[in-house]
Amino acid sequence: MREKIAVLMGGRSLEREVSLASGKRVTEALTARGYRVLPLDVTAELVPTLRAERPDACYIALHGKYGEDGTIQELLEFLGIPYTGPGVTASALAWDKSVAKRLFVDAGIPTPPWITLTADAFKEMGAATALDLVPGVAGGFPLVVKPSKQGSALGLTRVEFPEDLAEALLSALSYADAALVEKWIVGAELAVSVLDGPDGPEVLPPVEIEAKSGLFDFNAMYTPGETDYYVPARLEPETTATIERLAREVHELLGCRDVSRADMVVDADGDVWVLECNTSPGMTETSLLPMAAEARDMSFQDVVERVVSGALSRRGTTAG
Numbered sequence: 001m002r003e004k005i006a007v008l009m010g011g012r013s014l015e016r017e018v019s020l021a022s023g024k025r026v027t028e029a030l031t032a033r034g035y036r037v038l039p040l041d042v043t044a045e046l047v048p049t050l051r052a053e054r055p056d057a058c059y060i061a062l063h064g065k066y067g068e069d070g071t072i073q074e075l076l077e078f079l080g081i082p083y084t085g086p087g088v089t090a091s092a093l094a095w096d097k098s099v100a101k102r103l104f105v106d107a108g109i110p111t112p113p114w115i116t117l118t119a120d121a122f123k124e125m126g127a128a129t130a131l132d133l134v135p136g137v138a139g140g141f142p143l144v145v146k147p148s149k150q151g152s153a154l155g156l157t158r159v160e161f162p163e164d165l166a167e168a169l170l171s172a173l174s175y176a177d178a179a180l181v182e183k184w185i186v187g188a189e190l191a192v193s194v195l196d197g198p199d200g201p202e203v204l205p206p207v208e209i210e211a212k213s214g215l216f217d218f219n220a221m222y223t224p225g226e227t228d229y230y231v232p233a234r235l236e237p238e239t240t241a242t243i244e245r246l247a248r249e250v251h252e253l254l255g256c257r258d259v260s261r262a263d264m265v266v267d268a269d270g271d272v273w274v275l276e277c278n279t280s281p282g283m284t285e286t287s288l289l290p291m292a293a294e295a296r297d298m299s300f301q302d303v304v305e306r307v308v309s310g311a312l313s314r315r316g317t318t319a320g
């Protein structure tokens with residue numbers, strides 16, 4: 001039998017159900033490849049279980065808070081167990097859209113204009129009296145309002161009119177302590193996955209996303225048939241080249257490891273905008289990374305094995 005891998009899934013994040021679906025598929029793939037697999041729903045029993053079982057590595061199939069924000073990574077560093085995906089710093093940077101976008105701007109990676117407003121700025125400093133300035137600074141309507149730290153489009157609203165801004169902000173701030181107001185880019189949406197390999201980061205074919213409702217929200221992400229996907233994307237070769245370059249730059253800039261997935265939009269002029277980078281991409285039946293891999297003739301099992309081999313290669317080193 002091969003190494004013992006604990007698959008961490010579920011937990012208390014809002015993306016619990018998505019994570020359970022990812023974890024189930026990852027468990028099946030690792031089992032089929034001959035690993036000894038320990039599927040674990042993350043509860044208060046996690047630490048004693050990991051100490052008793054001493055897995056060779058953890059596969060992080062968690063999404064959202066605690067799984068992607070550095071919390072579980074910090075804990076596994078402390079326990080000395082290697083894990084899939086980036087270390088604490090990269091996890092925390094990518095998870096905070098506001099911080100990640102600032103790094104994109106500094107590195108010359110195009111990201112839509114935006115502003116970040118914290119709940120404290122409203123509560124303590126009267127930020128609500130400056131909402132009239134928001135469209136001017138963030139690039140005009142339509143805008144999108146989203147929590148700074150969340151996934152699966154939860155708490156996200158597309159805003160067409162000034163009078164709807166306050167309610168959208170309230171909704172986003174019920175998910176996180178800060179909200180982004182960002183210019184909505186009209187165009188084609190792409191998800192671009194990067195897998196680390198023996199020759200460095202490998203960019204998989206971009207997946208083009210067309211939600212039938214016009215909004216790639218939670219329902220469109222996880223309900224089969226609600227969204228059309230095109231792999232490879234229907235793009236000019238030079239746009240594809242730009243997208244692939246940007247995905248690699250984002251992966252390296254944030255310090256991603258093993259796998260990442262950048263979400264981008266291409267506008268009518270062919271300009272590419274990076275929205276965000278995910279460090280624990282979904283692995284469900286409708287997820288984008290497995291779709292991209294398939295277009296490169298990599299099976300789901302191949303992807304899972306590639307990702308777990310990254311964690312196993314860090315055994316005996318101080319990861320981070």
Ligand SMILES: Nc1ncnc2c1ncn2[C@@H]1O[C@H](COP(=O)(O)OP(=O)(O)O)[C@@H](O)[C@H]1O
Nearest residue numbers: 112144150151152153154183184185216263275
């Ligand atoms: N600025 C934007 N322009 C166009 N579409 C956007 C923009 N921001 C978000 N979206 C849409 O909302 C979805 C979710 O937003 P995203 O920034 O990826 O956050 P998350 O996936 O973490 O919830 C995107 O996949 C895209 O469909």
Ligand SMILES: [Mg+2]
Nearest residue numbers: 152153263276
């Ligand atoms: Mg996204």
